[in-house]
Amino acid sequence: MQPFFRYNWIVREQWYAWCEEVPEEELLKARTGGVGSILKTLFHIVDVEYSWIMFMQDQPDFEDPFDMYASLEQIRALDRRFRPDVEAFVTAWEPSMETRPLPSERPDGTSEVHAWGEVMRHVIAHEIHHVGQLSVWAREIGRAPVSANVIRKGLIVPST
Amino acid sequence: MQPFFRYNWIVREQWYAWCEEVPEEELLKARTGGVGSILKTLFHIVDVEYSWIMFMQDQPDFEDPFDMYASLEQIRALDRRFRPDVEAFVTAWEPSMETRPLPSERPDGTSEVHAWGEVMRHVIAHEIHHVGQLSVWAREIGRAPVSANVIRKGLIVPST
Numbered sequence: 613m614q615p616f617f618r619y620n621w622i623v624r625e626q627w628y629a630w631c632e633e634v635p636e637e638e639l640l641k642a643r644t645g646g647v648g649s650i651l652k653t654l655f656h657i658v659d660v661e662y663s664w665i666m667f668m669q670d671q672p673d674f675e676d677p678f679d680m681y682a683s684l685e686q687i688r689a690l691d692r693r694f695r696p697d698v699e700a701f702v703t704a705w706e707p708s709m710e711t712r713p714l715p716s717e718r719p720d721g722t723s724e725v726h727a728w729g730e731v732m733r734h735v736i737a738h739e740i741h742h743v744g745q746l747s748v749w750a751r752e753i754g755r756a757p758v759s760a761n762v763i764r765k766g767l768i769v770p771s772t
Numbered sequence: 773m774q775p776f777f778r779y780n781w782i783v784r785e786q787w788y789a790w791c792e793e794v795p796e797e798e799l800l801k802a803r804t805g806g807v808g809s810i811l812k813t814l815f816h817i818v819d820v821e822y823s824w825i826m827f828m829q830d831q832p833d834f835e836d837p838f839d840m841y842a843s844l845e846q847i848r849a850l851d852r853r854f855r856p857d858v859e860a861f862v863t864a865w866e867p868s869m870e871t872r873p874l875p876s877e878r879p880d881g882t883s884e885v886h887a888w889g890e891v892m893r894h895v896i897a898h899e900i901h902h903v904g905q906l907s908v909w910a911r912e913i914g915r916a917p918v919s920a921n922v923i924r925k926g927l928i929v930p931s932t
Contacts, residue, residue: 615893645908645917713930727928733775734922737900741920744904748805757805760901762894768887770873 615767616736617702620661622765623743624691626758627654630750631684638753639684646745652678653746655687657739662694664735665701668714668728705732775927776896777862780821782925783903784851786918787814790910791844798913799844806905812838813906815847817899822854824895825861828874828888865892 631639631650639650647656655678663673674694681687710729718724726734740760747757791799791810799810807816815838823833834854841847870889878884886894900920907917 615889616897619893619897643908645911646904711928711931713932724924725930726923727930729775729928730923730925733779733927737776737779737920737922740897740900741904741907744806744901745908747901748803748905748908751805760897762897763886763890764884765890767893768871768889770885770887771871772873 613705613732614702619762620739628688630758643749653742655681657742658691660738661735664731665698773865773892774862779922780899788848790918803909813902815841817902818851820898821895824891825858
């Protein structure tokens with residue numbers, strides 16, 4: 613589990629750096645698909661990761677709207693604020709948590725139960741999916757996207 | 773590892789079904805970003821998954837070009853042909869394989885070593901990333917994309 617979170621955090625930092633080179637109006641521009649703009653996507657990634665990890669720990673959700681964080685610097689600051697809690701949870705992850713039940717409510721009010729292992733993978737895939745959308749929008753504005761490679765990031769040291 | 777592969781296979785099948793409802797010219801149309809068209813993306817996902825898993829087993833690579841499989845039915849048939857080998861490898865995965873070294877060659881001819889655990893996650897993230905691109909293109913042609921949710925797919929049964 614940890615290598616995928618570390619992968620996402622590395623790629624996220626690279627997208628923040630990528631954003632520094634792009635005019636803010638391009639970062640805020642409404643786009644087709646996903647949640648609709650580059651900065652809104654980065655905010656959404658940070659929000660969803662934190663919210664699920666708080667929810668598993670029975671902690672209050674984060675519900676602030678994007679409008680309160682509509683700049684690269686504000687999103688980075690929010691991410692820095694959330695990271696210690698997220699990282700502590702991810703670092704403490706162990707196999708026995710895979711099937712732990714998370715009772716939850718569907719949008720229609722009926723109840724359902726997710727396994728913690730499903731929720732963790734949901735958070736991981738959620739970011740990778742939205743970053744795929746960023747990669748299309750990057751090309752639309754004529755810029756190379758950040759690499760999505762998992763290899764060559766030093767995530768797991770091969771045995772010798 | 774297995775839940776993520778099963779997730780990708782479920783989502784991939786749903787994209788194949790989604791493609792059935794879309795005119796073939798839209799599926800083949802050149803698009804901005806990624807590898808350039810919806811069918812080329814699905815072919816690329818199948819190709820890359822199979823090629824890495826063959827490579828770890830020291831088996832010959834798959835090198836056929838997209839032009840030989842440029843229809844939904846041909847890509848589905850290729851995927852069906854590859855799946856038993858891929859599935860056998862994924863099912864046999866165990867933690868001791870995480871750090872097993874995979875000596876490899878960079879595009880420039882110099883040598884490098886990946887850990888098998890990195891390669892498996894690379895294959896998983898590769899598909900999710902490209903599917904994120906499909907989701908933008910789906911909206912461009914006015915259609916709702918396949919859901920990228922990991923939850924609600926029955927991947928891990930919560931304990932009671």
